[in-house]
Amino acid sequence: MSKSLEWVSAGALNTLQEEGSKVIKGGIAVFFHDNQVYAVDNRCPHLGFPLHMGSLCDGILTCHWHHARFDVCSGGTLDPWADNVPSYEVKIEAGEVFVNSMPKQANHADSYKERLREGLQQNIGIVIAKAVVGLVESGVSDKDIARIGIEFGTTYGNGWNSGLTILTAMVRVLPKLDKTGRILALYQGLVHVARQSSGRGTRHLLGPLPAAETSLERLLKWYRSCIEVRDTDGAQKVLLTAAQKGLDSKQLADLMLVAATDHYYLDGGHVFDFHNKAFEALQWAGSEQTERIVTSLLHMMNMPVRSEELHQWQAPIQLVEPIKQAVLTLTNTTAFTSEEHKSVLDEESFLQQLLSDKPIETIEKIRDLLLAGVEPVKLAQLVALAAAERIIRFHTQNDFSDWIAVLHTFTYAHAVHVRFMHSTEPLLLRAIFHGAASVYLDRFLNVPAAARPQHKQRNGAAEGELAVNGSSTEPDDLLNILDQRQQVAAAGQWVVDYVANGGSSKVLWNTLGHALLREDAEFHTFQMYEAASEEYDHWTTYGNDFALRAQETMLLACTRYLAAHAPTARELPHTAKIAWRLYRGERLFEEE
Template identity: 35%
Template sequence: MNNDRFEVATVAELEQEGMKVLTADGQPIVVFASNGGFHAVEDRCPHMGFPLSKGTVKDGILTCHWHQARFDLCSGCSFDRFADDTPVFDTIVDKGIVYVYSQPRRAPDAAYFSQGLVRGMEQNSGFTIARSLVMLRRLEIDWSTIIRQVAQFASRNGNSFGTGSTILTIVTNLQPRLTEQTMLFAMFRAVREIAGQAMNAAPRRPVGPLTAGDHSMALLKRWYRHWVQSRHGDAAERVLLTALHRQVLETGIDKAIVDLIAGAATDRIYDSGGHLLDNVNKVMELLDHVGWEQAEATYPLLTDVMASGRGAEESSHWHHPIDIVTPLRDVEARLPELLAAGAGKTWQDDDSLLPTLLGDDPLAIIAVLEDALIAGATPLQLARVVCYAAGLRLARFGLSNEVGDWFGPQHAFITANAMHGILQRCTTPDIARGVFHNAIAVYMDRFLNIPPAALPGEAGGLDHLSTDANELLAAMLDALDRKDRTELLAELVSRYVELGHPFDALVDRLMYATVREDVNFHYFQVLEAAVSQVADQPHTPHAAHILAGIARNLSAICPTARASLQLITVAARLSKGERVHEG
């Protein structure tokens, strides 16, 4: 593009008037006379697009009075974190005439906005993050590159695998099913969460691997579990790094690594309300996307929660009125022989376990899972059955419960899905015991289904709803605009599923519906868990029930203030040249 110069005014005119506005190659530019020189910037505040020509200049500082963002007039750099730098244009005086060049001093290329994304995360500047994401995509930078950059920032600047990294992994997993707009909005939520956590995180003091010795994986596993149980985070991290350096960097991801970490995560029963197991699964999923060469930087983020977690065995309601912990520990000890007894047999899920899994006898739940293993059921098969049972807890959640009561079934469903994901990588007894833990977690939420809510269409069918896919998708968003429509979204989703409409469009709509609300990360977790569970058979009754459950979960708290997406929406509009300040 040519860097042509455009006439602004005579020196005398500009010095007298103080400022001139013009359009050069389609972009608005304002030229100021200040401190004996002439300085040009884009006539749009990089914060919200307000004309900088309506601002004031004093001692070389330009102030935009809409939100009081201030800029160095010479460099365009912002003095305030909430506003990005503004482009500057060179000026020249020729024969008493002031000219401005049509191209900014520094072309805002991919490197510029990549640096802006990092700066936005470092400063927790929402608008800088939003603008950088929008412009990187306009410059056709692929999502995988952006995701890798954000993940690396999180591992360098965080002290744990937090909610932001969890949302980032969820968004990355679902990205192939999302439209550009939904992906942009979801990515902004993830990056903003990571930036906020990094801003408040104490600096990590990483330790290195053990530098000498031929440590077997069996020994490292024993040491790791010992230090985790002893809550000695530094020692656990050092052992983990030794195992990672030996296995991952030399041979790639190995089942022994999965067994070491996930096995330790199930030493405590339903550790941290299930969050630990989901974190373990999410770390592995994220590394699948960004590359396992990042393992040594990413896995240590699990150390704090791994070493400081509390197991359900420390909670009184797992001991009273029925002691469930002792039977669980007993079956854990027998798992190797149970798995051996079922080896070579074939087991088919026919939903016959569900009445017991959703019943009120925890000992019967343990027994029926034992019998299934002996009959040839694999831990992976049972994990999926337990996950479906957990999904039914959401689908049949009674609305007489408090909104906060959703957290229990949310955690059970999320953790059951995480166990299913981990078992696809490794099925050792130390990991498989988590299936029993999760089944009892589902049992613990039984009173939240009294009385059980009806499944969509169970009472009178769904034929009163449209058969058109686009009409159903549009109605889903409308259903979340009022507080008294908790069941409508679930009915619309079930109708869409039973008619066999495109699954990806439904996932995109549910993600958009989630990301536009001011909700915490649990709502992203349950959505992604549902997609993971039904993706291979998205039009079955099981799929409809699971998706109805997460739809009811979201509907129960909608609508919220919906302030989360304001910045990314404004950034997208400004990138198109819209005059946001005019409405």
């Protein structure tokens, strides 16, 4: 007989009747059941167990590894944690069984997208992982994949959360990662979105105000008033009205962040940081998601901690009133110094002022520099640098939980820096003062201060340094160091030596990314990597000694924080590894 190359022989029908099943070329399992012949992929789509070793009863094929069940005819699964198994067309000619080598249902990008949505809804890591691998391998863009997570996370649950922040942060760092890192970053972000939003009700939006010629200034006043009295329903209607009027993302960000800085350092910096991440996501999530993204932030404005009410902002040194007066002076100034009379900023001197124990002088210095025409974005960048320096100087004899205190200040300062790259709103200047005050308040965590590692030419390991295979020259050596707990000093020393010896910063950031993504990292660690890597990039354009040291500061701050929080059980990356191995056709179950 004549047959196309798509058809593969499964042997004689009577032989198949006697044996019940067989595996043919291409890894296809063929079954004789209820006087019919069926063919499916022999690998269980859950974790790859050979399905010909399973049981077939009443048309249901059951895998004997985790008991996933499949309709042997269509390949459809009865269990949401298992994907459908590909099924194949069968024909019988002259007593011989032939199987079409192409499955009935091809795995296209659209099916992976739908499977990702299902994985998010059911909060099943292996489903999310396999969908991410399939989408990446199908050539779907990273942002298109992440967009599904943003849509899901802002539709269900209470609103913007740490999972959405992680996902957005991971999208930001994807250019620093290799393909494996990209898959891990997207997977980790999406899993955390599922954990935060799955199983929660739909977040229904209110309607905007009737169409009217309302000015931006009036909308800002209304919004600030609603936030001041914690009226998030009224604030939502104002926001939706603003969006309907066509305000762009920059205008919406200014409107919301002005209200977020009416009070000091809300919720330990999280409010400003989460707002920043939401507007970063909006840049690529699509204008159709504007209303859901911006309104998702309102729940955190209901009962945030207002730091001006906290004791440490009032005593022993009063910080609230001096900041208030400095901002008042700035807002009452009709014009800053002209371009030709701008002050020249001494970066090192200002950095040391930020790190000093003289906060009133720091507040006055920031005010004077702004009045002298120094760009707010530059001051914000230096506040972020000072916050990173606190992390370098953080001594491991502090309480372990205090790592988060210095982390909060850094990620807040980074968010402020990012916002000033997009905004010239004068009222946001308050955020620079708030960040500088938090840098000051963290000073006790640098007493005593950890020593900054210095590069030394040597044959052996320095005191306190972990020697890895007799040397510390390859990026994998850093990962080996981080396989052991609390190797903060050793990891920092390795990074300093690596850079001093001409190591590639590109390779190093990829390695640090893998150090993060191979762990079951908690929320703040994702923040640390993203903020440090982006601040590092912002210093690349300067090329002077101060900038080079600032870049080293970002590398050290990130490395020390990662080292303090590793290793973990690494369950999440293990799931992603399984998904990728299954996609490549590797067998997780091996017959003895």
